Amino acid sequence: MEKVLTDFVKALRNSNVRVSPAETIDAVSVIDSVGYEDKELLKRTLSIVLSKTPDEKEKFNACFDDFFSDEIKQQVSVDIDQLSDIKDVDSDLAKKLLEGSQGELMLSIADAAEEAEIREIRYFTQRSVFTRRILEKMGVGKLEDELMQLGSSREDELPSDFEQELRNQLTNLRERVSDYVQQQFLLHGDVSGEQLREQVFKSMNMAQIDRSYLNEVHSLVRKMAKKLANLHSRRKKNFKKGKLDIRKTIRDNWVNQGILFNLSWAYKKVDRPKIYVICDVSGSVGAYARFMLMFLFSLTEVVSKLRAFVFSSNLGEVTNDFKDAKLDEAIEKALQKHGGGSTDYGQALTDFVSLCVDEIDNKTTVVILGDARNNFGPEKAHLLKTIKERSKQVFWLNPEGKYRWDTGDSVMTKYSAYCTKVFQCGNIDQLERVVSTLLKTAI
Amino acid sequence: MTDGPKKIIKDITKGFAKHGYICSEQIATAVYLASELEKPILIEGPPGVGKTELANTAALYFKKEMIRLQCYEGLDESKALYEWRYGKQLLYTQILKEQMQEVLEGAKGLKESLDRLMKFEDIFFSEEFLETRPLLEALTSEKGSVLLIDEVDKSDEEFEALLLEILSEFQISIPELGVRKADVRPLVVLTSNNSREIGDALKRRCLHLYIPFPDAKLERQIVQARVPEITESMQIQLVNFVQGIRELDLKKLPAISETIDWAKTVILLNSEELDAKLAEDTLNVLLKHQQDIDVVKKEIPALVSSATETSDGKSLN
Numbered sequence: 001m002e003k004v005l006t007d008f009v010k011a012l013r014n015s016n017v018r019v020s021p022a023e024t025i026d027a028v029s030v031i032d033s034v035g036y037e038d039k040e041l042l043k044r045t046l047s048i049v050l051s052k053t054p055d056e057k058e059k060f061n062a063c064f065d066d067f068f069s070d071e072i073k074q075q076v077s078v079d080i081d082q083l084s085d086i087k088d089v090d091s092d093l094a095k096k097l098l099e100g101s102q103g104e105l106m107l108s109i110a111d112a113a114e115e116a117e118i119r120e121i122r123y124f125t126q127r128s129v130f131t132r133r134i135l136e137k138m139g140v141g142k143l144e145d146e147l148m149q150l151g152s153s154r155e156d157e158l159p160s161d162f163e164q165e166l167r168n169q170l171t172n173l174r175e176r177v178s179d180y181v182q183q184q185f186l187l188h189g190d191v192s193g194e195q196l197r198e199q200v201f202k203s204m205n206m207a208q209i210d211r212s213y214l215n216e217v218h219s220l221v222r223k224m225a226k227k228l229a230n231l232h233s234r235r236k237k238n239f240k241k242g243k244l245d246i247r248k249t250i251r252d253n254w255v256n257q258g259i260l261f262n263l264s265w266a267y268k269k270v271d272r273p274k275i276y277v278i279c280d281v282s283g284s285v286g287a288y289a290r291f292m293l294m295f296l297f298s299l300t301e302v303v304s305k306l307r308a309f310v311f312s313s314n315l316g317e318v319t320n321d322f323k324d325a326k327l328d329e330a331i332e333k334a335l336q337k338h339g340g341g342s343t344d345y346g347q348a349l350t351d352f353v354s355l356c357v358d359e360i361d362n363k364t365t366v367v368i369l370g371d372a373r374n375n376f377g378p379e380k381a382h383l384l385k386t387i388k389e390r391s392k393q394v395f396w397l398n399p400e401g402k403y404r405w406d407t408g409d410s411v412m413t414k415y416s417a418y419c420t421k422v423f424q425c426g427n428i429d430q431l432e433r434v435v436s437t438l439l440k441t442a443i
Numbered sequence: 444m445t446d447g448p449k450k451i452i453k454d455i456t457k458g459f460a461k462h463g464y465i466c467s468e469q470i471a472t473a474v475y476l477a478s479e480l481e482k483p484i485l486i487e488g489p490p491g492v493g494k495t496e497l498a499n500t501a502a503l504y505f506k507k508e509m510i511r512l513q514c515y516e517g518l519d520e521s522k523a524l525y526e527w528r529y530g531k532q533l534l535y536t537q538i539l540k541e542q543m544q545e546v547l548e549g550a551k552g553l554k555e556s557l558d559r560l561m562k563f564e565d566i567f568f569s570e571e572f573l574e575t576r577p578l579l580e581a582l583t584s585e586k587g588s589v590l591l592i593d594e595v596d597k598s599d600e601e602f603e604a605l606l607l608e609i610l611s612e613f614q615i616s617i618p619e620l621g622v623r624k625a626d627v628r629p630l631v632v633l634t635s636n637n638s639r640e641i642g643d644a645l646k647r648r649c650l651h652l653y654i655p656f657p658d659a660k661l662e663r664q665i666v667q668a669r670v671p672e673i674t675e676s677m678q679i680q681l682v683n684f685v686q687g688i689r690e691l692d693l694k695k696l697p698a699i700s701e702t703i704d705w706a707k708t709v710i711l712l713n714s715e716e717l718d719a720k721l722a723e724d725t726l727n728v729l730l731k732h733q734q735d736i737d738v739v740k741k742e743i744p745a746l747v748s749s750a751t752e753t754s755d756g757k758s759l760n
Contacts, residue, residue: 018643020647022647023647026480026482026650029480030476030480033448033479034448035448038449040468041448041449041452041472044468044469044472045472045476047469048469048472048473048476048484048650048651048652049476049650049651051651052485052646052647052649052651053487053651054487054653057653226640250529251529254529254532254533257536258533
């Protein structure tokens with residue numbers, strides 16, 4: 001029976017539930033005490049042992065239902081003897097469907113699947129192909145032809161009981177095979193498909209990512225943000241020396257007969273960084289702003305204060321939208337409200353300075369995302385200088401390739417003079433690197 | 444083991460109900476597994492669904508001592524595991540000084556003094572001077588205990604690492620005294636509100652139970668158990684109303700504890716029937732944010748009418 005369990009664990013891993021060998025061992029010992037008889041109990045039990053987050057529990061439930069769905073369905077069996085028409089069909093499959101036991105049927109599905117090389121199934125999209133292949137191997141084509149003949153040869157309108165039964169059985173068989181393929185996919189399907197996709201997304205230009213993939217990219221971004229958050233939440237614990245901790249000093253120094261020899265210090269925690277983001281959401285760079293905001297708002301754990309501003313011509317704050325609503329909605333809303341229109345960096349900087357220059361202090365990092373294409377308007381770079389002087393650092397992220405900076409109406413060099421650092425930031429990989437640098441230096 | 448797991452799980456459900464804790468099958472199964480496998484159990488879920496209460500009830504049910512450790516940022520081993528009694532130790536060295544005179548009397552030369560000193564019993568690091576803190580207490584408890592490590596997500600990551608040895612081996616290494624192993628393994632319950640992701644290493648050592656908001660049927664049972672003096676129609680209306688509120692988009696959804704508080708309030712006010720005015724007057728028991736109250740206020744008529752309607756239907760059946 002352990003084979004069933006290890007197969008199930010494999011299926012779980014393929015549907016992205018992380019199960020360690022130690023947990024598998026736990027599961028084995030659990031099954032020793034609860035047994036396989038009660039499916040509900042088994043499900044509850046394994047769910048406690050194997051899945052460790054609410055999200056995983058959901059996946060677990062789906063996977064469990066899929067995996068243990070091959071229970072033999074109770075069927076109303078028609079008394080075959082009364083169906084005199086049986087002589088009309090002579091394909092093996094029809095006989096199997098009508099006369100054979102469920103077990104035999106499953107066996108022949110498995111045989112046909114073997115022939116169809118189901119083990120080779122790798123991707124989600126291959127399921128229908130394999131289902132069709134297995135059905136063909138089982139001789140569904142012939143049965144369908146015969147059913148057609150039955151249909152055309154009958155005189156009365158209604159199909160006979162026999163024909164109806166055969167059709168039902170055929171539908172049933174289709175479902176059975178598709179379930180079987182789903183199960184095999186869970187077993188043999190490869191997660192590498194997903195990894196491959198993630199790889200592609202990471203290195204793809206953000207503006208080119210199709211909207212239909214947004215959800216997947218979002219979860220990818222969240223994953224990366226979480227990784228960064230974990231990395232940097234440790235860093236923030238590099239304390240600075242603060243006051244003398246008298247209690248600890250006395251405790252530590254009893255070895256010296258109470259003479260205060262080694263001093264202990266009360267540690268002071270360093271504040272978490274404040275980040276102000278200004279995003280250009282005009283037509284050309286709106287797509288990048290989406291990912292930038294997605295990334296940053298997934299990082300609230302390590303950033304104490306994050307304020308986001310977006311602009312195309314006038315600047316507006318969107319922080320509260322992001323706090324209250326869901327990320328996707330907030331991004332849509334921000335893009336709708338402020339997006340489009342012609343870009344005016346000069347105006348945006350003026351607005352930003354008048355809005356919150358007083359709040360910028362030496363712990364604040366200001367991040368500006370934009371292509372610095374100013375439509376030949378006044379760039380007002382001196383405002384950026386003011387911002388830089390007040391803040392800890394100013395980062396500029398430009399989604400365009402370096403070779404395009406300063407061409408046409410781009411005034412990148414004028415601004416980059418007042419930036420601590422300028423990054424090219426066109427795909428998610430680059431974005432991750434930038435955010436990592438940001439967290440490293442902002443603390 | 445003579446009883447099948449199903450029977451034990453049923454017993455747990457019944458036993459817990461006796462102590463006023465109505466649990467779903469999932470919860471009962473988790474408790475059964477935790478006691479059967481002697482593994483710690485990590486409970487997650489929104490605040491107020493009875494995570495801490497589960498540990499309390501488990502202690503009552505298994506008739507074991509309840510030891511609670513509340514986690515917070517900056518919690519360290521001297522507050523969670525053990526500490527030396529520094530004051531007593533200092534006094535001890537004072538006494539020792541006087542004793543030394545006698546011990547060393549007549550000793551000739553440094554070597555002999557040292558030999559005598561070595562033979563002298565030293566209890567500087569010993570049980571006498573050990574102040575046990577919750578974790579060590581739970582391990583050394585002779586009859587076994589229920590150890591509740593509450594809101595483990597509030598503690599630092601370092602503390603999580605400290606827990607690993609205790610949770611997997613049920614032992615604590617005290618450098619001066621050696622390893623202390625539990626004779627009777629405590630039933631360990633950890634709770635988390637998910638303000639921080641718990642590390643994989645810790646999760647792997649625990650069973651994991653997620654307690655969601657209860658469905659209407661379960662919640663009615665809970666209210667009945669906790670506030671037995673409430674009338675049935677009132678109880679059904681209250682629960683339906685709360686279930687309705689949970690459908691809304693709120694900052695903090697009312698949990699079971701709030702439903703119970705509300706039921707108690709209604710009893711206190713001697714109300715027989717849920718109506719819009721009563722709901723509006725007592726809404727602050729249920730909701731903890733002004734914004735939420737504003738949102739719900741608008742919906743009260745609809746919520747009340749649907750809550751009372753369904754209860755009428757139920758009472759007819």
